[in-house]
Every structure is written in structure tokens, then in C-alpha cells.
Ligand SMILES: Nc1ncnc2c1ncn2[C@@H]1O[C@H](COP(=O)(O)OP(=O)(O)OP(=O)(O)O)[C@@H](O)[C@H]1O
């Protein structure tokens with residue numbers, strides 16, 4: 001009786017300790033996150049204004065001006081990267097999930113996993129050698145390709161995982177209706193996994209939007225509106241890098257503001273991605 | 287009952303044979319999963335325009351059997367089939383026969399309701415039609431007709447464009463039946479269509495079977511012997527992958543010829 005009560009008290013104590021430990025770890029884990037957001041907000045907000053979002057950079061020494069070209073540039077480069085990587089990644093993901101039960105499938109899966117782990121600077125050098133040196137110029141295209149190389153394996157594996165989650169019974173239901181396999185894949189399997197795949201793509205985009213190293217080696221930067229995808233192009237991460245590493249206080253402040261813009265863009269992406277997983281809403285189009 | 291005449295008979299036949307639409311003949315059907323033999327040579331005639339029940343203890347191969355009849359067994363990795371299944375005299379396993387064409391004529395309803403979760407009620411029923419390139423008007427007509435046949439129309443007519451996942455289990459199963467009926471098959475295979483349903487939904491589906499038998503060849507797997515007795519014209523008893531007995535339902539249940547059938551229907555095993 002007494003032993004029973006003691007054991008119960010000990011269990012309560014252990015439980016409370018475990019809970020406190022977990023809570024403390026959570027708080028610790030949140031410290032860097034919250035402080036990053038705090039610093040970016042407090043340092044970035046003062047320099048942020050409409051001109052910053054809509055104007056071109058001014059020469060060093062002049063005040064005012066903005067990073068509008070880098071905002072557009074980031075969109076262009078990330079857009080190019082998505083244009084290239086999404087079809088390849090989704091296609092490869094379909095192959096792996098639907099036809100990848102063989103040696104080739106395992107090989108592709110292995111390569112994708114290895115590629116996911118390749119440091120982004122290495123991808124940058126690879127594109128520098130293969131694209132920048134051959135074209136003899138830095139370009140938005142090269143930047144987009146570098147980011148695409150980073151995105152493809154991520155999109156491939158997420159697509160595969162999402163398609164695998166679609167139950168066999170749904171595929172069989174489609175086949176039993178006399179639908180050819182490709183229709184079952186496009187009309188039923190892909191459709192059922194759509195939300196998850198879009199989420200995966202958005203998270204991949206959010207991830208590469210902040211990549212700096214590969215862009216330093218590929219798209220570089222400039223101070224004006226970009227002039228086509230075969231020309232170098234300013235992007236937010238590269239602007240942040242170059243502004244933050246100058247001794248000018250004005251530019252340092254701009255680096256903070258640009259970080260805030262980038263953070264806002266990436267967070268919006270991630271939030272949109274969440275929307276797609278949660279929302280199983282059906283839209284009926286006639 | 288309509289009949290179909292094969293103008294070019296297989297060379298072994300003297301004259302053109304006449305087959306009822308949707309008639310099936312199974313000859314020496316064997317099936318295996320990853321080398322483990324499940325069906326051990328089944329031969330039987332499944333008459334057109336009637337309900338044929340397949341009964342037997344769990345794991346005896348009932349699902350495997352019906353999945354062989356629309357070439358769905360072969361989509362499982364490592365699954366093998368041999369023997370012949372003749373639809374109106376033509377072997378659906380003959381080389382050059384497209385399983386997609388076979389499945390369009392031989393529909394299937396599964397043990398568990400499996401509506402497409404991302405589609406609306408309407409889209410679910412229309413799913414098999416779009417594949418065949420039906421226009422909007424004909425599709426809309428077919429959707430209503432199929433839902434009426436499946437005794438679901440009145441319950442869903444005001445919410446056709448809502449997600450199918452919002453339906454009850456019994457409604458979902460009837461939706462799956464409507465989906466299968468919409469493509470106008472000649473044979474409908476049903477694998478324990480009522481096993482997940484309450485008595486009221488079960489009754490509705492049984493009434494449906496009796497009604498549908500005029501128009502389709504129906505093969506119904508069931509665990510429930512009363513159900514077989516109520517709806518089936520003929521009943522097949524499968525045991526361990528073999529066809530033990532096959533005959534008119536009343537006969538099979540009242541004077542089984544095989545000792546094992548008798549043991550099973552009197553509940554001595556299985
Ligand atoms: N996908 C599969 N892979 C391997 N073996 C399988 C598979 N599906 C079924 N089997 C095996 O085949 C045998 C027959 O299974 P089947 O599903 O045809 O039985 P059943 O008569 O329909 O049983 P139940 O009444 O429980 O549905 C079982 O021994 C089962 O374990």
C-alpha cells in the first residue's frame with residue numbers, strides 16, 4: 001500500500017521532470033528562431049519603405065534608393081529554377097513511384113538522395129564550370145539552373161512519397177473502371193496527391209529562395225533592371241551578402257531590410273504550402 | 287435476353303456459336319501470389335443475366351478468383367494467372383487482348399468502399415466516362431441513371447457537387463456501385479459488397495442485386511450464406527483454392543452433394 005503510493009508519487013515526479021525538460025528544450029530551440037526574426041524585424045523595419053521596394057539601388061554615398069531589381073531578380077531566378085525543376089522532378093517522382101520497382105528505380109532514388117546532400121556551393125561550381133564558362137558570362141539562366149539542380153531531387157522524392165501514400169485500392173478502382181494506367185496515374189493518383197506535391201514544391205522553392213553561394217558563382221549581381229535571362233541579375237540573397245559585408249552603415253541597414261523582404265517572401269511561401277496540405281477542398285469546374 | 291453472334295468463329299468450331307451477352311466460362315483457372323498457388327484449377331460456367339454467389343471460408347481465394355475475371359489480379363507485383371476465362375466465347379487472357387478493354391466490359395465493386403476522395407459525388411460517377419470521351423450531356427444523363435439504379439439518387443441529388451467523402455459508408459458503397467454501373471459493363475463483379483455495411487444498407491444493396499440481374503451478369507462474393515440464399519441463382523463453394531461444388535443455390539444449400547459443402551454451410555468449420 002505504502003510502496004504503491006510511493007511509486008505513484010515517484011511516477012508523478014518523473015512525469016513532471018520529463019515535461020519540464022521537454023518544455024525547456026522547446027524554449028531553447030525557439031530562442032535562435034525568435035531572436036533571428038526579432039533582429040531582422042527591428043533592424044530591417046527602419047530602412048524599409050516604399051522606395052526600398054520600388055526603386056533601383058543608388059551609387060554608394062547617395063542615400064535612398066531600393067532593391068526593387070533584386071526582388072524582381074529573385075522572382076526571375078527562382079521562377080526559372082521552378083520552370084526547369086518542377087516538370088523534371090514531378091516526372092521523375094511519378095516514374096519512381098509507379099514504375100521504379102527495378103534496378104534503375106533504385107539507382108535513380110539513390111542518386112536523388114545523394115544530390116539532396118550535395119552542398120549548394122558545389123552545385124554552384126558545377127554550373128559555373130558547365131554553363132557560365134561555356135557561355136562566357138554570368139546569367140540569370142545559370143542561376144536558375146543552379147537552383148534547379150538543388151530543387152530537382154527534393155521535388156522528385158517528395159512527389160514519390162506523396163504518390164506512394166495514395167492507396168492501392170484507389171488505383172485498382174480506377175483500373176477496374178477500364179481506365180488505362182496513364183489515365184489512372186494522371187486522373188486519380190496525381191490528383192489525390194496534388195496537395196502534397198504542391199506543398200513539396202513550395203517548400204523546395206522556399207528553401208532555394210535563400211541560397212546565396214550558388215548564385216554568387218552563377219548569376220552574380222548588378223545595379224539595374226535585368227536585361228534578359230542571359231545577363232547577370234541581382235537577387236536578394238546576393239544583395240544581402242554584398243551589402244552586409246561593406247563597411248557602410250547605410251548599406252548594412254539595407255541588408256537588414258532586404259533580409260526582412262526575403263524572410264517575408266519565404267514565410268509566405270511556407271504558409272501557402274501549409275494551406276495546400278490542410279485544404280482538401282474540392283473545386284468543381286464545369 | 288440479347289444474344290451476340292460471332293461471325294468469325296475460332297477455327298476449331300464447325301459453326302458460329304451463339305453466346306449470351308455477358309456470359310462467362312472459366313477453364314482451368316490457376317492463380318498465384320509470388321509463387322504461392324492460391325487458385326488450383328477452377329472450371330465453371332457463369333450464366334448471363336443471373337446472380338452467381340461465391341462463398342467459402344476466409345482466405346480460400348474468393349477475392350483472388352473474382353480479380354482474375356477482370357484481369358485485376360495481374361496488377362499485383364509477383365502475381366501470376368494461367369488458364370482461360372471466356373467472355374462470350376473469347377478468352378480474355380488470349381495474347382493481344384487489352385486488359386483495359388476487358389475491364390471496361392467487366393466492372394468491379396470492392397470489399398471496402400473506395401470512392402475517389404478528391405472528387406465530388408458527381409465526378410466519382412463520371413470518372414469512368416470521361417476516360418471514354420463522353421460529352422457533358424451524355425455524362426450527366428449517365429450519372430443520374432447510374433445513381434438511380436444504385437438507389438442513391440434521392441439521397442444525393444441535392445449535393446452532387448460535394449465531396450464523396452462526406453457520404454456514409456453505405457452510401458459510399460452504393461456510390462461505388464453507381465460508378466461501376468455508369469460505364470455500362472456487361473458483367474459486374476462484387477467482392478463482399480455489404481461486408482462493411484449495416485443491415486439497412488445491406489438490404490438496399492441486396493434489393494439492388496436482384497433488380498440488376500436482369501441487365502447484368504453478376505458475380506457476388508459473400509461471407510454471408512443467408513445473403514447468398516436470398517440473392518443468388520447459383521452458388522459456388524470454394525475451399526482452399528478449389529471449386530468444391532457449384533449449382534443452383536437452393537440445391538446447394540438444401541442437399542449439398544459434397545461432404546465439405548455440408549460441413550461448411552452447417553457451420554462445422556470456416
Ligand atoms: N496481395 C497479396 N499478396 C500475397 N498474398 C495474397 C495477396 N492477396 C491475397 N493473398 C493470399 O491469397 C489467399 C487468398 O486470398 P483472398 O483474398 O483471395 O481470400 P478471400 O477468400 O477473399 O478471403 P476473405 O474472405 O478473407 O476476403 C490468402 O491466403 C491470402 O493470404
Ligand SMILES: [Mg+2]
Pocket residue numbers: 348349350397477
Ligand atoms: Mg476477400
